[in-house]
Amino acid sequence: xxxxxxxxxxxxxxxxxxxxxxxxxxxxxxxxxxxxxxxxxxxxxxxxxxxxxxxxxxxxxxxxxxxxxxxxxxxxxxxxxxxxxxxxxxxxxxxxxxxxxxxxxxxxxxxxxxxxxxxxxxxxxxxxxxxxxxxxxxxxxxxxxxxxxxxxxxxxxxxxxxxxxxxxxxxxxxxxxxxxxxxxxxxxxxxxxxxxxxxxxxxxxxxxxxxxxxxxxxxxxxxxxxxxxxxxxxxxxxxxxxxxxxxxxxxxxxxxxxxx
Amino acid sequence: xxxxxxxxxxxxxxxxxxxxxxxxxxxxxxxxxxxxxxxxxxxxxxxxxxxxxxxxxxxxxxxxxxxxxxxxxxxxxxxxxxxxxxxxxxxxxxxxxxxxxxxxxxxxxxxxxxxxxxxxxxxxxxxxxxxxxxxxxxxxxxxxxxxxxxxxxxxxxxxxxxxxxxxxxxxxxxxxxxxxxxxxxxxxxxxxxxxxxxxxxxxxxxxxxxxxxxxxxxxxxxxxxxxxxxxxxxxxxxxxxxxxxxxxxxxxxxxxxxxxxxxxxxxxxxxxxxxxxxxxxxxxxxxxxxxxxxxxxxxxxxxxxxxxxxxxxxxxxxxxxxxxxxxxxxxxxxxxxxxxxxxxxxxxxxxxxxxxxxxxxxxxxxxxxxxxxxxxxxxxxxxxxxxxxxxxxxxxxxxxxxxxxxxxxxxxxxxxxxxxxxxxxxxxx
Numbered sequence: 001x002x003x004x005x006x007x008x009x010x011x012x013x014x015x016x017x018x019x020x021x022x023x024x025x026x027x028x029x030x031x032x033x034x035x036x037x038x039x040x041x042x043x044x045x046x047x048x049x050x051x052x053x054x055x056x057x058x059x060x061x062x063x064x065x066x067x068x069x070x071x072x073x074x075x076x077x078x079x080x081x082x083x084x085x086x087x088x089x090x091x092x093x094x095x096x097x098x099x100x101x102x103x104x105x106x107x108x109x110x111x112x113x114x115x116x117x118x119x120x121x122x123x124x125x126x127x128x129x130x131x132x133x134x135x136x137x138x139x140x141x142x143x144x145x146x147x148x149x150x151x152x153x154x155x156x157x158x159x160x161x162x163x164x165x166x167x168x169x170x171x172x173x174x175x176x177x178x179x180x181x182x183x184x185x186x187x188x189x190x191x192x193x194x195x196x197x198x199x200x201x202x203x204x205x206x207x208x209x210x211x212x213x214x215x216x217x218x219x220x221x222x223x224x225x226x227x228x229x230x231x232x233x234x235x236x237x238x239x240x241x242x243x244x245x246x247x248x249x250x251x252x253x254x255x256x257x258x259x260x
Numbered sequence: 261x262x263x264x265x266x267x268x269x270x271x272x273x274x275x276x277x278x279x280x281x282x283x284x285x286x287x288x289x290x291x292x293x294x295x296x297x298x299x300x301x302x303x304x305x306x307x308x309x310x311x312x313x314x315x316x317x318x319x320x321x322x323x324x325x326x327x328x329x330x331x332x333x334x335x336x337x338x339x340x341x342x343x344x345x346x347x348x349x350x351x352x353x354x355x356x357x358x359x360x361x362x363x364x365x366x367x368x369x370x371x372x373x374x375x376x377x378x379x380x381x382x383x384x385x386x387x388x389x390x391x392x393x394x395x396x397x398x399x400x401x402x403x404x405x406x407x408x409x410x411x412x413x414x415x416x417x418x419x420x421x422x423x424x425x426x427x428x429x430x431x432x433x434x435x436x437x438x439x440x441x442x443x444x445x446x447x448x449x450x451x452x453x454x455x456x457x458x459x460x461x462x463x464x465x466x467x468x469x470x471x472x473x474x475x476x477x478x479x480x481x482x483x484x485x486x487x488x489x490x491x492x493x494x495x496x497x498x499x500x501x502x503x504x505x506x507x508x509x510x511x512x513x514x515x516x517x518x519x520x521x522x523x524x525x526x527x528x529x530x531x532x533x534x535x536x537x538x539x540x541x542x543x544x545x546x547x548x549x550x551x552x553x554x555x556x557x558x559x560x561x562x563x564x565x566x567x568x569x570x571x572x573x574x575x576x577x578x579x580x581x582x583x584x585x586x587x588x589x590x591x592x593x594x595x596x597x598x599x600x601x602x603x604x605x606x607x608x609x610x611x612x613x614x615x616x617x618x619x620x621x622x623x624x625x626x627x628x629x630x631x632x633x634x635x636x637x638x639x640x641x642x643x644x645x646x647x648x649x650x651x652x653x654x655x656x657x658x659x660x661x662x663x664x665x666x667x668x669x670x671x672x673x674x675x676x677x678x679x680x681x682x683x684x685x686x687x688x689x
Contacts (some may be wrong), residue, residue: 013513013514016502016507016508016510034291035516037514037515037516037517037518038423040514040518041311041312041313041314041335042312044310044311044312044514045307045312045313048310048312052313062516063491131263141619142264145264145266146263146264148264149264149265149266150264155266155279157266157272157275157276157335158267158271158275158276159275159277159278159279160277160279160324160327160328160331161276161277161327161331162314162315163314163476164314164315164316164322164323164324164326164327164330165322165326165327165330165331165334165341165342165344166331166334166340166341166518166521167276167277167331167334167335167339167340167341167342169266169335169342170334170335170338170339170341170486171340171341171486171517171518173338173515174340174485174486174517175486175517177487178487178517179514190550201450213530214473247313247314248313248314251312251313
């Protein structure tokens with residue numbers, strides 16, 4: 001679905017369905033440098049199971065016009081602006097990595113608009129290593145390599161892909177290659193600089209990968225303790241790329257959490 | 261945190277795409293000789309059919325053994341994924357059929373395998389897809405592009421003259437015209453060249469050849485780099501417009517970098533059905549596990565054979581890009597630093613009759629229609645692989661009545677040289 005927010009072109013994948021006022025809505029928010037297709041399987045599932053689906057391309061990503069927004073809060077406000085534009089009063093927000101921080105911030109600052117949040121591969125604080133940030137700032141290809149290698153379990157290149165015939169490292173690199181210069185750095189800096197000072201009352205689901213080296217489960221512990229209305233699902237064999245490394249476990253966790 | 265490191269080529273050749281079998285612990289790739297897969301329940305079945313969950317439904321669309329091969333070749337090539345097909349020809353057809361329909365046009369190198377030439381020149385023409393064949397120099401591709409062109413196509417090493425395709429230059433021309441470049445990388449394999457790193461967008465292999473490497477199985481693999489932006493091009497409705505054959509799916513919108521392979525699998529394998537059998541995938545995987553050991557030896561033996569033939573008085577000309585006299589010698593040094601493969605041609609003195617005597621005298625080289633076997637092979641293109649081509653097209657492809665093509669295997673190089681030496685002497689009697 002193509003639309004405009006703040007005068008800039010924006011895109012959300014809707015699983016080829018029109019939005020219907022009677023349906024509940026779920027918004028998928030991708031991670032740094034990626035786009036709506038990160039959630040290809042999961043978003044399609046909900047689109048065919050009674051939900052309005054909006055798998056967003058954040059500004060400067062995928063089909064949404066740039067520039068990228070510089071802070072997590074600005075991106076959270078943009079998500080709410082999308083809901084305003086589409087006349088969606090309340091939605092479940094599902095975020096991956098940087099997207100999980102966006103969902104968290106939106107839930108804290110716009111509690112009446114957010115029904116539940118699912119935080120996939122979340123850590124707080126989400127500190128990004130200096131070499132990664134610096135490489136991204138230089139638009140050096142090594143930043144894409146770091147994103148790809150650390151963004152998946154170490155076993156990924158030596159094993160099979162749940163999605164037959166696909167090569168996860170190659171797909172990740174191909175998506176990053178489509179980014180405009182500076183976008184990855186903007187995202188990483190936004191994640192690194194994000195400070196969460198509010199509270200969240202709505203139900204929260206953590207979906208974490210035991211083999212995640214970028215946001216390992218222990219890095220979510222402080223946030224988990226802060227959010228009382230929360231539950232955790234751990235995918236034993238997954239790294240940071242839960243939607244592709246453990247697509248069924250991720251979908252099952254989301255389906256159980258979203259209910260209906 | 262240590263710096264990012266990808267597994268090396270040799271490791272990927274052995275491990276990519278396969279985890280030890282979760283059911284049995286089998287270290288070797290199991291041969292899943294099954295047509296279909298039991299669903300957990302009706303909801304699971306519906307989700308698999310509608311692409312809401314990953315997994316296997318029916319082995320024409322995907323199969324666990326075949327998927328290992330697909331992922332391994334994608335890993336070795338640096339692609340987003342791959343589709344294994346019944347043959348290399350099926351891979352070429354799948355690529356074309358996924359990208360275009362009647363009324364479209366292809367610009368192709370004139371130096372192609374005879375089967376590919378036939379498909380493009382005659383068969384696809386019957387279905388409304390026209391091809392212009394060019395001498396594979398970059399500017400010739402540019403000049404032949406029309407408004408309805410949808411693909412540029414060539415072989416990494418042209419067949420049989422071993423023209424080296426200038427992939428960086430041809431891909432730049434393609435991209436300027438918002439078109440993808442497809443290459444047949446059969447002769448080079450990912451060990452000798454990575455076409456995606458040079459600018460190609462799509463590639464395929466006749467896996468029958470060096471990937472399988474032992475002359476035991478027919479197969480093809482089509483790989484997508486994921487780098488071509490179909491939406492930005494605006495020329496590929498099959499990937500960017502709703503497809504009524506699959507719930508109005510817009511493949512590019514659905515999956516971005518995976519759009520081409522998604523349509524190729526969900527339409528091409530589903531409807532044309534040229535899938536690979538699991539046993540075939542297993543055999544080709546066995547070959548790939550030693551690709552990094554075989555290719556250097558293929559090249560080493562080839563260099564010895566080329567050196568022998570180049571100084572033989574009964575040989576008119578040797579066509580191998582590593583020789584200074586080859587027109588693409590400089591380009592080969594740049595694009596193929598590890599070697600120019602193990603298939604090459606030479607012209608024997610005495611024309612067709614001498615060629616016939618030569619081939620029939622060989623004892624180690626086998627006279628047959630294949631290349632890329634561990635065993636050394638020989639063929640006479642004008643009467644076999646390229647026999648359907650007109651004299652004019654043969655000339656364009658650099659073939660004469662005396663052209664002999666060798667595929668140098670892994671035998672003792674001196675035995676190969678001795679076999680050639682003796683047969684060349686016989687040929688001149």
